[in-house]
């Protein structure tokens with residue numbers, strides 16, 4: 064049996080592709096059409112249609128733009144976190160996607176079909192979207208089975224019972240069908256809420272701070288279980304949170320939002336390790352900032368020289384470094400360790416204060432060269448006394464140089 068001819072690249076075409084390579088014959092002569100060399104060279108390998116796509120979404124209240132030209136795309140089974148400080152426009156974005164608020168400009172698509180935009184406004188109940196909000200309480204007068212079955216009207220009874228049973232099993236609540244919400248703990252209620260939201264098999268799930276009502280002990284477990292379930296159902300998820308740790312834990316992609324705009328989008332790894340600016344770096348952890356001026360695309364301080372490519376001479380820059388990326392070494396009668404290529408020149412510092420945080424210690428230093436304060440996170444076994452002279456080195460591959468703001 065011969066392989067089928069390569070399928071014309073249609074946006075959203077569903078094809079099984081093993082890898083970028085020639086078509087492969089599988090066991091039993093089955094063919095797995097991969098992109099042809101021609102397709103690759105012409106750069107027209109089809110991209111899958113996003114399950115949810117937002118283009119240039121804008122919303123203003125009283126003349127103030129609270130969502131400003133927001134665009135993003137989420138594939139089936141992908142979790143995107145809208146992350147940002149309180150008031151930056153996350154929930155407003157979510158409300159427009161849900162269809163409970165209307166944008167001033169921009170479009171929203173699901174599987175390539177326009178949900179909201181010029182000439183279209185599909186009502187919330189017609190969007191195939193599940194909602195899970197922190198305050199999206201269970202119906203107190205319905206038992207657990209009734210709550211989960213709520214969105215399954217129109218389905219045959221036996222089918223409803225089977226779906227409810229299967230979902231309660233998956234969220235670890237089998238056997239609690241006849242309990243009422245007030246008889247459940249917060250974590251159990253959240254599991255039921257998840258089962259309820261998933262019952263009609265929504266293609267898209269919108270979640271607004273869904274775990275913030277849970278205590279820390281419960282939260283991690285429920286987050287992981289929720290993620291597993293959503294992935295298993297191949298649901299596209301847009302999750303809103305102001306907690307970077309939650310976004311890092313849940314997201315395939317993070318869209319970092321500030322004052323209505325997405326300032327950076329990418330994988331958690333890239334967002335953390337290649338922040339767009341100082342504020343983006345500071346959103347994920349404490350940071351140290353060392354200021355300097357540029358001369359010949361370099362800035363120099365007691366830690367040595369740092370590249371500042373493209374920055375004009377005389378411009379002030381900030382070297383940003385997270386406390387975890389400083390290294391400490393001992394003082395040997397006023398001398399420190401030798402400079403290295405990866406950590407540059409060590410600089411002498413005096414311990415100002417040290418705090419034991421369990422997993423690590425946070426040590427604050429007064430730098431000898433300019434009197435500034437820098438923080439280092441070090442293994443918890445190390446808790447130096449105030450006044451101790453030590454030497455600090457900077458992981459040069461982990462510092463970011465930004466023009467000063």
Ligand SMILES: Nc1ncnc2c1ncn2[C@@H]1O[C@H](COP(=O)(O)OP(=O)(O)OP(=O)(O)O)[C@@H](O)[C@H]1O
Nearest residue numbers: 124125129147148149150151152153154155156305
């Ligand atoms: N219906 C409304 N009328 C007027 N202003 C509004 C309305 N809804 C939201 N806003 C304003 O828009 C801005 C963004 O609000 P939004 O709820 O989207 O922020 P958020 O990022 O979700 O914040 P939080 O994390 O605190 O929920 C806020 O300044 C808010 O006061």
